Amino acid sequence: MSTQTTEEKDIDLGQLYTKSELFLEKHKNTVSIAVIAVLVIVGGLLGYRKWVVEPKAKEAQDMIWKAQYYFEIDSLDLALNGDGNFLGFADVADQYGSTATGQLAKFYIAVINHQKGDYESALQYYKEADLGDDVLRVMATGNQGDVLVELGRPEEALAQFMKAADMVKSDYTTPMFLMKAGILYQQQNDWKNAAKCFERISRDYPMSPDAATARKYGARAQAMAGQPS
DSSP: OHHHHHHHHHHHHHHHHHHHHHHHHHTHHHHHHHHHHHHHHHHHHHHHIIIIIHHHHHHHHHHHHHHHHHHHTTOHHHHHHOOSSSOOHHHHHHHSTTSHHHHHHHHHHHHHHHHHTOHHHHHHHHHHOOOOSHHHHHHHHHHHHHHHHHTTOHHHHHHHHHHHHHHSOOTTHHHHHHHHHHHHHHHTTOHHHHHHHHHHHHHHOTTSTTHHHHHHHHHHHHHHHTOOO
16 A cells, blocks of 8 residues: 555656656747846846946936035035036935935935925925935934924824834934933823833933933933832
8 A cells, every 4th residue: 555655656756747848848949038038137137237327326426425515514505406516415316316325315405404494395305215324214214203393293203203213223323312202202291101211211321422311301200100210
């Protein structure tokens, strides 16, 4: 009985192998064309990257430096719109939006609009900026919270602050956004969650510049929440 089962299995495997051979023989031209097509697509993608994507990325980097200079010296209008000779962030984002530099330009546009008080536009550009750098990604997320506070949307702002605090464990950004969340919770009279934010800062980031303030605010928040300090 065992021998018969083994033979049946051998026959089944043989049949499958034969069917595979027959399929390849019958469709070898189709298979060959499919393989060639894949190679052409891969080769085309590599060529596109080498001759189109990489030069465009380099061109974008060459274009943005003047706008960054104007931003650093607080010439925000020139940084945003250019000076007639060099592009501003708006044109870099428009013309090179598919590149990392174009996405960085969107972040700069958000910051400039934020500083100018154009909060809706700032919020939109913070959302659109697809940033590869961890710190900038966290800042874009947390800065949305600042804008939402200005727009009178505290619940959404709190969500952004907490999201930014938890995105990347950082001695700089994590306690900063926890502090913002804690203060906003406090303003909303949510003393329990405020105390949690302040306690996380003082416990996990005792060397942070925010630690001393967090301990002071935390003690008050715990008292207001009716928790033992």
